Amino acid sequence: MPVWLKIVTGIVSLALVGALAFAGFWFIKLQSNISKAPLNAGGGAGAPVSDATGRMQILILGSDTRDGLNGEYGTEDDSKGYGKSDVMMLMDISEDNKRVSVISFPRDLLVDIPECKDAKTKQTFPARSGVMINEAMGEAGIGCAVDTVNQLTGLKVDHFMMADFNAVKELSNAVGGVDVCISDAVYDPDSRLRLPKGTSAVQGEMALAFLRTRHAFADGGDLGRIKAQQGFLSSLTRKIKDEGTLSDPGKMLKIADVVTQNLTVDEGLASVPTLLTIGNRLKDIDISKVAFVAVPTTPALADPNRLEIAEPAGSQLFSALQQDIDLTDPTAPTTPAPSETAAPPTATPTETATPLPPYDKALQPVTVANGTGVAGRSQEIVQALISGGFTQTGRFEATPVSQSVVYYGTGFEDVAIDVAAQLGIPAAQILPAPRVSGVQVYLGTDFTSGGTYGADVALPEDIVNQTAGDTLCQQANPLLIVN
Numbered sequence: 001m002p003v004w005l006k007i008v009t010g011i012v013s014l015a016l017v018g019a020l021a022f023a024g025f026w027f028i029k030l031q032s033n034i035s036k037a038p039l040n041a042g043g044g045a046g047a048p049v050s051d052a053t054g055r056m057q058i059l060i061l062g063s064d065t066r067d068g069l070n071g072e073y074g075t076e077d078d079s080k081g082y083g084k085s086d087v088m089m090l091m092d093i094s095e096d097n098k099r100v101s102v103i104s105f106p107r108d109l110l111v112d113i114p115e116c117k118d119a120k121t122k123q124t125f126p127a128r129s130g131v132m133i134n135e136a137m138g139e140a141g142i143g144c145a146v147d148t149v150n151q152l153t154g155l156k157v158d159h160f161m162m163a164d165f166n167a168v169k170e171l172s173n174a175v176g177g178v179d180v181c182i183s184d185a186v187y188d189p190d191s192r193l194r195l196p197k198g199t200s201a202v203q204g205e206m207a208l209a210f211l212r213t214r215h216a217f218a219d220g221g222d223l224g225r226i227k228a229q230q231g232f233l234s235s236l237t238r239k240i241k242d243e244g245t246l247s248d249p250g251k252m253l254k255i256a257d258v259v260t261q262n263l264t265v266d267e268g269l270a271s272v273p274t275l276l277t278i279g280n281r282l283k284d285i286d287i288s289k290v291a292f293v294a295v296p297t298t299p300a301l302a303d304p305n306r307l308e309i310a311e312p313a314g315s316q317l318f319s320a321l322q323q324d325i326d327l328t329d330p331t332a333p334t335t336p337a338p339s340e341t342a343a344p345p346t347a348t349p350t351e352t353a354t355p356l357p358p359y360d361k362a363l364q365p366v367t368v369a370n371g372t373g374v375a376g377r378s379q380e381i382v383q384a385l386i387s388g389g390f391t392q393t394g395r396f397e398a399t400p401v402s403q404s405v406v407y408y409g410t411g412f413e414d415v416a417i418d419v420a421a422q423l424g425i426p427a428a429q430i431l432p433a434p435r436v437s438g439v440q441v442y443l444g445t446d447f448t449s450g451g452t453y454g455a456d457v458a459l460p461e462d463i464v465n466q467t468a469g470d471t472l473c474q475q476a477n478p479l480l481i482v483n
Contacts, residue, residue, distance in 0.1 A: 033260035036270040039160065041116035041143030042124075049158050051277040055095040055324060057155055058269075058278075059146055060102075061137070061162040062087030062211075082141050084134040086212065087229060090149060090157070092321060097281045099289035101327050103317075104230065105149070106222040107134035109307045110300050114151050116144035130302060142264065152309075153318045154402030154445050159269045167262030168208045174258045175245070177201035179235050180210055180228075181473035184481045188216040198473075207232075220477045222307070223294065228474045230292035230465055237290055237468040246283035252276075290468035291327045293317070296460055312374040313460035315448040320459055322402060322446050328467060330459050361389035364415045365438030369398035372448045381423070381441060384451040388422045404444040404453060407433035415439050424452040 049056050064086040088105040115127045118140040125139045133152075137145040146157045172178055181199045188194075191213035193206070202210050211229055218224025245251040256275070269275060296313035300306040309315075326332040366385055370378035378395035385393055406425055408416035413432070416439045420430050423441065433440070447453050466472055 033257070033263075034270050034272075035264040036267050037141060037162075037264055038119045038143045039146060039157075039266035039268065041119065041140045041147055042114065051274050052281065053095060053097070056093045056159070056278070057157050058091045058093070059149055059157045059160040060087070060089045060091055061085045061142065061145060061160060062168075063162055063164045063264075082137050082139070084138055085136070085145055085162075086134070088133065088145070088149075089229075090153070090155075093278075093281060094324065094326075098285060099291070099326055099328070100282070100285055101291045101293060101321070102230070102233065103321070104226045104292070104294045105133055106226060106295070106297060106307050107132060108222045108305070109133045109295065109297060109309070110302065111136075111148060111152055111309075113144065113148050116140035116147060119143065132306065142266075154322055155318075159266050161269065162264040163259075163262055165208055165212075167259065168211055169204045170258040170262060171255065172203040172207035174255050175203075175236065175239055177203040178207060178232060178239060180232055181471070182217075182476050183473050184476040185483070186216050186476045186480050187482045188213045188480055190215060216477055216480055217474050218477060220479065223297070224475070224477070226294050227465055230294075231472055231474055234290075234292060234466055234468045234470060234472075237287060238471075241283075241287060241468075246279060252279070287468035289326075289328060291464045292466050292468075293327060293464055296463070309373075312372075312377075312448055313463075315373045315445050316459055317463060319446045319448050323454070325459075327459070327464055359415065361418075362391045364390060364412070365392050365394070366390045366415075366419055367394040367396070367438070367440045369396060369440055369442040371398040371401040371404075372443045372445055373400045374448050377443060377448060380451065381443060384423065385419065385441075390419065390422075398442065401442065401444040402446060404429060404447040405442045406430045407436045407440045407442060409436040409438055410434055412436075412439050424454055426453075 062085065063083045085107065088107065090103045090105070092101040092103070094100070109132065110130050111133045113128045113131050113136050115124065116136075116139070117124045120141070123140075125144075133145075133148065136148040137143075142160055142162055146160055149155070150157055179199055179201050180195070182195050182197065185197045186193065186195055188209070191209045193209035193213045193216050195202075195206075195210075211232060213228070214220065214222065214225055216224075217228045240246060243251070245255065256272075260272075260275075265275075269278075296310040296317060297307040298310040300308040302308075320327065320330065368378040368381045368385070378397070382393045382395050404425055406416050406420040406423075406429060408430070410432075413430075416430050417427070419439050419441060420427065425441075425447075
């Protein structure tokens, strides 16, 4: 072998060995950083989704735990058990990777928490009603927060990511600060947030104070805090996109190292390749299609200092999410899931089948069960049925469910088919129920408005607070404005 060829071969070999060693080092380092916990605490897991293309919902939690590096923000007694979720957001990535919706849940929101089992201690905690949503993971862990969101929204969360106070500081440092804007100079002694009027780049402690403050924005409540958090994330998204971070291996490794050191995920996300795959899904999304939304709320009847879901706006939002509606443009066509692209198998009729005799619509008993959570919704459907000739109707309030179904008793299948057709409910959602007398239309949160299932989706006005493409200034709380 010529000398020059030996030299070239040696250099290439060294380069390959070095590249493999470098890749191996970072893989092992990042993998060892990751902490994991069970996805659910009794509610059951959904069907697995593709990391690269499937529609994916990730619950993002900010923990208020005070252990380790977070001890300077209080004592362990301030966050007993697993701690509370200081921030709760549901990130919904569309199947075609063209849009993302980020839905924020106020921590003062009163909800029903299902029965949850602590995977570590095996202790089971009973279901509770009218409890602040940020308490969901305090007793049985993160999986209980996931189960609570599943029950509230009718969705099935695929993964979760939980970060602590230190993660915010380190991430903001890693990207060189995040630009935020406020209408007036403000100082909040509780969170130690101090900002001048206008735009400032915050990082480290000041970035954490910006996200944690409860009093600096709007009227000093949780909703102003949510808008500030969404503004921070919008600015962070723009910075990462503008600087090409998601396409730069060096920058990605730096951020990945910081994030994984302060992150707890479910077992389905607990691998470096999976996290990188999801990061790759986000890099080409138009920032105008990254929508930030807050769950519609109103002061709770039980306690005006707490919040509850505002109806019908809350059900309309959850229904739109279940139907994979583009919140920035509800009229845009949805992306069909793989299961929807192929027609379901149907039975082949036999030559001996005897056609059913005709029936009189006015004599058929049809009841409407209102499981939408929207008061008075059953009356609208009853009127639609009456206009279609089904005049022997009844209605009652029922337990909320996520999907509408038409049930039929023995001998009423043909009636059920006609009722479903009139309301536009798919044939796959017509089911036998021998204990039902006649036909029962059980309305779910996917049918909260209109007389036709799956027709125009009614969404609350201005449901999107902002997109990642919007640059907004937060309104300062007048009580905390300083000169």
